[in-house]
Amino acid sequence: MKKKLLILPSIFFFIILSIFFYLLIIERNPSELPSNLLNKNVPIFETESLFKNEKFISSQEFKNEIILVNFFATWCKPCRDEHVYIKRFSNKKGIKVIGINYKDNSKKTIKWLKNLGNPYSDVLIDKNGRVAIDWGVYGIPETFIVNSKGIIKYRHVGPITNEIYKKINLIINENE
Amino acid sequence: MTTYLGNFLLSLSLFFAISQFFVSKKNKFKFITITVNGLLISSLLSFGLLMYSHIISDFSILNVFQNSHTTKPLFYKISGVWGNHEGSMLLWILVLTIFNYFIFKLYNKNNSIFIAKTLEIQAFITTGFILFTILTSNPFQRMFPEQANGLGFNPILQDPALAIHPPLLYIGYVGFSAAFSISVATLTLNNNEKVPWYNYMKPFVLAAWTFLTIGIALGAVWAYYELGWGGWWFWDPVENASFMPWLLGTALLHSLIIVEKRKSLQAWVLLLAILAFLLSVIGTFLVRSGILTSVHTFALDPSRGIYILAFTALLGGYSLVLFGKKSKKYFNTNYFALFSREGSILINNILMVIICATVFLGTIYPLLIEAFTNNKISVGEPYFNSTAVPIMLPAILVMGVGPILAWNREEKSKIFKKILPSVLLTGIMSGLIFSIYQSYNFIGIAGIILAFWIISNNIIILFKQKKNYSSGMLVAHLGIGLLILGITGSSIWQEEKITRLQINTSAQINKYNIIFKEINEAKGPNYVALKGNFTVYDEKKNIITKLEPENRYYPITNSFTTEASIHTNLARDLYIVLGDGNLSEGWVVKIYYNPLVIWIWIGALIIFIGGIISISNNLKKIKILS
Numbered sequence: 001m002k003k004k005l006l007i008l009p010s011i012f013f014f015i016i017l018s019i020f021f022y023l024l025i026i027e028r029n030p031s032e033l034p035s036n037l038l039n040k041n042v043p044i045f046e047t048e049s050l051f052k053n054e055k056f057i058s059s060q061e062f063k064n065e066i067i068l069v070n071f072f073a074t075w076c077k078p079c080r081d082e083h084v085y086i087k088r089f090s091n092k093k094g095i096k097v098i099g100i101n102y103k104d105n106s107k108k109t110i111k112w113l114k115n116l117g118n119p120y121s122d123v124l125i126d127k128n129g130r131v132a133i134d135w136g137v138y139g140i141p142e143t144f145i146v147n148s149k150g151i152i153k154y155r156h157v158g159p160i161t162n163e164i165y166k167k168i169n170l171i172i173n174e175n176e
Numbered sequence: 177m178t179t180y181l182g183n184f185l186l187s188l189s190l191f192f193a194i195s196q197f198f199v200s201k202k203n204k205f206k207f208i209t210i211t212v213n214g215l216l217i218s219s220l221l222s223f224g225l226l227m228y229s230h231i232i233s234d235f236s237i238l239n240v241f242q243n244s245h246t247t248k249p250l251f252y253k254i255s256g257v258w259g260n261h262e263g264s265m266l267l268w269i270l271v272l273t274i275f276n277y278f279i280f281k282l283y284n285k286n287n288s289i290f291i292a293k294t295l296e297i298q299a300f301i302t303t304g305f306i307l308f309t310i311l312t313s314n315p316f317q318r319m320f321p322e323q324a325n326g327l328g329f330n331p332i333l334q335d336p337a338l339a340i341h342p343p344l345l346y347i348g349y350v351g352f353s354a355a356f357s358i359s360v361a362t363l364t365l366n367n368n369e370k371v372p373w374y375n376y377m378k379p380f381v382l383a384a385w386t387f388l389t390i391g392i393a394l395g396a397v398w399a400y401y402e403l404g405w406g407g408w409w410f411w412d413p414v415e416n417a418s419f420m421p422w423l424l425g426t427a428l429l430h431s432l433i434i435v436e437k438r439k440s441l442q443a444w445v446l447l448l449a450i451l452a453f454l455l456s457v458i459g460t461f462l463v464r465s466g467i468l469t470s471v472h473t474f475a476l477d478p479s480r481g482i483y484i485l486a487f488t489a490l491l492g493g494y495s496l497v498l499f500g501k502k503s504k505k506y507f508n509t510n511y512f513a514l515f516s517r518e519g520s521i522l523i524n525n526i527l528m529v530i531i532c533a534t535v536f537l538g539t540i541y542p543l544l545i546e547a548f549t550n551n552k553i554s555v556g557e558p559y560f561n562s563t564a565v566p567i568m569l570p571a572i573l574v575m576g577v578g579p580i581l582a583w584n585r586e587e588k589s590k591i592f593k594k595i596l597p598s599v600l601l602t603g604i605m606s607g608l609i610f611s612i613y614q615s616y617n618f619i620g621i622a623g624i625i626l627a628f629w630i631i632s633n634n635i636i637i638l639f640k641q642k643k644n645y646s647s648g649m650l651v652a653h654l655g656i657g658l659l660i661l662g663i664t665g666s667s668i669w670q671e672e673k674i675t676r677l678q679i680n681t682s683a684q685i686n687k688y689n690i691i692f693k694e695i696n697e698a699k700g701p702n703y704v705a706l707k708g709n710f711t712v713y714d715e716k717k718n719i720i721t722k723l724e725p726e727n728r729y730y731p732i733t734n735s736f737t738t739e740a741s742i743h744t745n746l747a748r749d750l751y752i753v754l755g756d757g758n759l760s761e762g763w764v765v766k767i768y769y770n771p772l773v774i775w776i777w778i779g780a781l782i783i784f785i786g787g788i789i790s791i792s793n794n795l796k797k798i799k800i801l802s
Contacts, residue, residue, distance in 0.1 A: 006503055009447065010496035013454070016540070017489050019547050020461070024481045103756075 037144075037152045042069075043134035050106060050123035062150040066095045066175055068168075069144040070120075071137050073104045074112040078159035079141045083116050085160040090119035095172055099123045102132055102140050143168070147175045178229055178237060182316030185222035189215055189269065190310065193303040196276075200296035203288060208295060212280040215302070219273040223266050226315050227257045235326055238317040239263060245328040245732050247702040255339030261464060261480075262315035264342055269309060271343070271350040272302045275380070279354055282798065287371045293361035294354075294376075301353050304487045312480045328732035331703065338398040345391030345418060349456035351384025352421060355428070356453035359446045360495050363502045374435040374442070377449060379794040381432060384452075385425040386787025392418050393780030404738040404753040406672060406768040408776065411560045416539045417459030420532050424452040427528040430521045437583060438518055442506035443499075444525075450495045455532075457488050462539075513585040520578030527571040534564045569622050572660060576629040579637065579645070579653065601632035612747075613669050613771065623664030630657030648793055652786025659779030665772030666749075672769075678762035686769045688720065688750065689713045695763065703728040705739075708754045708763065712743065725754040749773045 037043070042062045049056050061067075068089055072079040090097045099120035101109050106125065113123070126132055135144065138157045145154040145168060154171045156164055192215035199207035226239070230253050235241045243260045244253060252259075258267040276298045283291045309315070333339075355377050362373045395415065400408035409415060428448040431441050461484040512518045538555045545553050580594050605628040610616070634654040637645055673685045682691040693709040705726040712720040725741040743750040749770040757763025 006500040007497075009451070010493065010500055013492045013496055014489070017485060017492070019540075019544060021482075021485055022547055023543055024485065 037136055038155065040152060042146050042150050042152060045131050045134050047131055048125045050101060050109060050125055052122065056122065056124050061098075062146055063148065065148055066172055067146045068095060068097045068172075069100060069135075069146060070097065071100045071102050071126075071132060071135070071140045071142045073102045073140055074108045075104065076140050080116070082141055082159035082161075083119070085165045087117055087119040088165070089168075090121070092169075092172070094176055096121050100126050100131055102126050102137070103129050145171055145175070178225065178234055179316045179318045182222055182225050182237075183310075183314070185218050185225065186306065186310055186314070186316065188218040189222060189273075190303065190306045192218060193299050193306055196299035197296055197303060200292045200299060203292040205283070205288070208280065208283070208292065211299075212277055212295070216273045216277045219266075219270045222316075223257075223270045226263055226266055227254060230254065230257050230263075233326065235324070236319055236322045237315075238319040239315045241319045241323055241326045243328075244326040245702065246325055247732070248328070248334075249701055251336070251339065252334050255333075258342045259333050259339075262309070262313045264346075265305065265309040265313050266315055267343060268346055268350065269302065269305055271346045272298075272305060272353060275350055275354045276302060278380075279357070282376060287376075290361055290365060290371045290373065290376075293365055294357045297357040297360050298353065301357070301491065304491075308480075308483050308487065312483055328702070328730065331728065331730040331735055331737050332402060335398050335402045337394045337401065341391055341394040341398060344387045344394060348384050348386075348388025348391050348418075348425075349421065349453075349459070351380050351387065352425065352449070352453040352456050354380035355384065355449040356491075356495065359449035360498060363446060363495075363498050366502065366505060374432050374445065375794075375798060377445075378429075378432050378436070379791055379798065381425060381429050381449070381452075382787060382791045382794060385422070385429050386784055386791065388418065388422050388425060389787065390780060390784040392422060393777065393784075397777060400773070401740060401742065402737070404740045404766075406670070406740075406751055406753070406766065406770065408666075408773070411538070411557050413462055413539050414459070416535050417455075417462050420535055420539075421452050421455045421459065423528050423532040423535070424448055424455060427525045427532075428452055431525055434518045434521055438512060440508060440512060440518070441522070442508065443503040446503060446506060447499055450492075450499060454488065454492045454495075455536075457484070457491065461485060461488060515581070515588065516585050517578060517581045517583045520574050520581055524571055524574050524578065527567055527574070531564050531567050531571070534567065535560065538563070565619065569619075569626065572626040572630065575653065575656070576626065576633050579649065580633060595633075597636050598629065598632040601636065602628040605632065613665070615669055617668060620664060620668035623660060623668070627657050627661035627664060630654070630660065646790060646793065648786045648788075648790030650786070651789060652783045655779045655782030655784075655786055657779070658775045658782060662772045662775030662777075662779055666770045666776065669771040670768065673767045675765055675767075676757070676762045677765045679759075681762070683765065683767060685750075685767050686748075687715045688769070689715075689717075690723075690750075690752070690767060692763070692765065695759075698726065700728065702732060703730045705729065706754070708741075708752075708765070710741075710752055710765075712750060721750070723750065723752045725752045727754050744774050746774060747771065 042058060045058050047056050068086075070086055072086075086097060086099075089095060097120050099122070101123055103126065109123070113120075124131065132140075135142075141159055143156045143160060144152055147153050153175055154168065156168070160168070192211045196208065196211035196215060199211055226237075228234075229237050229240050230244055231250065233240065233244060233246045233253070235244075239260065239262050243256050243263070248256065256263075258264040276295065279291065279294055279298060358373055358377045358380070392415075395418070396408040399405070399410065428445060431445045431448060434441050435445050461481065464480050464484060512522075514523075538559050541555050542553050545551055576598075577595070580598075581591070602625060606625050609624060609628075610621075630653060634650050634657065638647075638650050638654070671686055673683060675683050677683060677692040679692055679694060682689055684690075689712070691711050691713070693711055695706060695708050698705045698707040705728040707724050707726045710723045710725075712723060714720050721743040723741040723743060726739040728737045728739060729735075730737070738753055738755075740751055740753045742752075749768070751768040751770055753766040755764030755766060
């Protein structure tokens with residue numbers, strides 16, 4: 001009886017190591033954050049638009065087409081880095097790109113978009129970060145894909161890289 | 177040139193480590209001497225070479241290019257050597273070879289078989305880590321073409337406490353490797369030589385535990401001063417990875433005393449020694465493989481993870497199976513009374529292991545859930561505070577009583593007279609502190625009273641200068657008491673205020689009124705900063721201090737850090753962090769009132785001193801043995 005108990009430490013040890021090993025070999029990204037909003041309707045919100053004079057009402061806008069929502073700010077360096085990819089999305093057919101300008105100065109934003117090019121069909125102002133809270137934004141830049149029924153299909157935290165760009169393209173094609 | 181020399185030295189270390197393995201097997205003293213010294217010297221040289229390259233900013237080396245910059249202050253150029261994965265592995269190897277040398281120094285004709293076997297296992301461990309470094313984490317890779325300047329060093333790591341935190345921590349982790357080797361050697365040899373292996377193990381465990389303690393404490397100091405979150409411990413996976421070997425180390429250290437005195441619990445100690453080192457290696461695995469994310473995450477590379485995992489499997493598999501087969505011989509029936517010094521140590525032992533298991537479960541639980549259900553969850557502070565912390569309370573209570581009890585068996589009638597002075601002292605001190613802070617909750621009251629309980633017990637024994645007590649133990653226990661006082665005080669009485677302040681407006685926290693005077697730009701050696709200027713007044717409108725928190729921008733690595741500004745006295749810390757903002761809307765300011773924090777650092781330092789006293793006493797004991 002006693003002798004059998006002595007093997008227990010080694011058995012525990014190998015069970016735990018096998019779990020570690022399994023997690024190492026499967027493809028996973030430990031920094032990927034799950035979103036509770038995934039596969040749910042976009043949050044309801046109203047806000048000003050930077051270039052248009054009418055109010056932006058979410059319930060009227062998110063339908064009929066696939067929309068990429070991108071939270072950005074001029075003071076955020078990674079936002080500048082991912083800007084080329086946002087521009088590529090705006091050239092893609094069948095998708096609308098909306099920018100949400102997070103805690104920023106509107107004059108600076110207009111200048112920033114003039115210099116770098118404006119890929120957004122609409123830029124919404126989120127002066128005090130309220131909209132970001134509704135969307136559960138973790139940190140900017142952050143990007144969401146909303147399908148034509150107004151349901152969030154994908155969320156990415158951090159700047160868009162080449163890999164993420166390809167991944168988002170796949171998701172857009174799937175939802176078309 | 178440097179890259180060739182560095183790689184040559186690394187290969188030389190590998191050669192000596194492998195040779196040591198074989199000559200120790202044959203127990204040839206002359207050859208063991210050559211290999212042990214050769215290993216030490218070649219590792220010292222390769223580490224020195226990397227340090228030299230960092231100091232002179234030799235950007236022909238990839239590691240220097242990626243982690244250094246000419247504008248970096250010299251102190252951080254040096255600490256930058258181990259501030260990255262590859263360099264830290266080189267330091268790890270160096271510490272291993274130093275411990276290897278100390279084990280070798282114990283060699284004499286009475287224990288030659290035992291020490292040779294220990295050196296053989298130590299050589300195996302060292303070989304594994306050198307191979308790992310050469311194959312997956314070579315610090316001497318060439319940078320081509322050579323660059324004029326480096327990428328710079330993560331500025332959040334530019335902190336004096338953090339600069340010396342890794343070496344101390346590694347002495348801790350690696351110290352357990354010596355205990356591991358001694359344990360495996362003891363199990364393999366069946367102790368035919370009749371060497372008191374526990375006497376040899378103890379100074380290594382003491383050293384490992386002492387340095388691990390101060391290493392963890394410095395990590396907490398860094399988190400407190402640099403991260404700007406107002407706290408010093410976050411139950412981050414990597415903090416847990418250092419805390420778990422510490423808990424087992426504590427259990428190991430105390431059980432060794434019982435083995436020394438009573439020859440009981442030998443099998444248990446052998447197992448603890450194995451587990452403490454395995455947990456240290458698994459800790460490294462968690463940090464370096466990227467399997468968990470944490471503030472400590474180094475470069476993510478799965479191939480490294482697989483290597484460390486395979487190596488851990490080899491070490492753990494061999495030692496634990498060996499334990500399963502051979503430990504029977506070390507079981508004995510020297511039972512002892514529960515109500516005695518050794519009984520109290522045993523109870524504490526069990527509690528330490530339970531806490532360790534609780535922390536372990538909390539740390540790997542998200543991984544278990546992910547592996548089996550594909551869901552992601554996170555386990556944080558609430559879990560640990562409600563599971564691990566309550567188990568600590570009885571452990572602290574027993575810790576207060578234990579040293580008063582006699583060995584063998586305590587007369588129950590005498591005990592009351594023995595503890596009366598410290599009960600009185602505890603009552604007075606607790607009454608005093610609750611009249612000042614006036615806040616009551618169960619854990620808080622228990623924590624404070626227990627802290628004073630430990631402090632008064634040890635002060636009284638120290639004061640009486642009783643001969644049969646180890647002074648190192650008393651000092652270390654006193655340090656633990658102060659540490660608990662600081663931890664409890666800063667957890668239960670902390671006040672936090674997050675507010676937006678404009679110039680010349682004020683905020684109130686506890687009895688202090690804090691006025692935001694101005695904000696200026698400042699320039700440092702490799703950063704620019706926004707510096708806030710706050711004046712703190714007490715309730716009588718006297719100026720207490722001026723605080724200047726900074727937001728730094730490091731252009732080279734393009735990163736921001738916050739520098740909290742802290743005013744410390746023995747009763748409390750005032751802690752200000754400057755957040756985002758602008759002139760028109762004001763700045764976000766976080767203010768913390770943290771009582772008794774300083775006692776955490778004082779406590780840790782006193783524990784360290786106690787540990788050092790014990791190490792030197794135990795080394796004397798070993799000298800007498802040989």
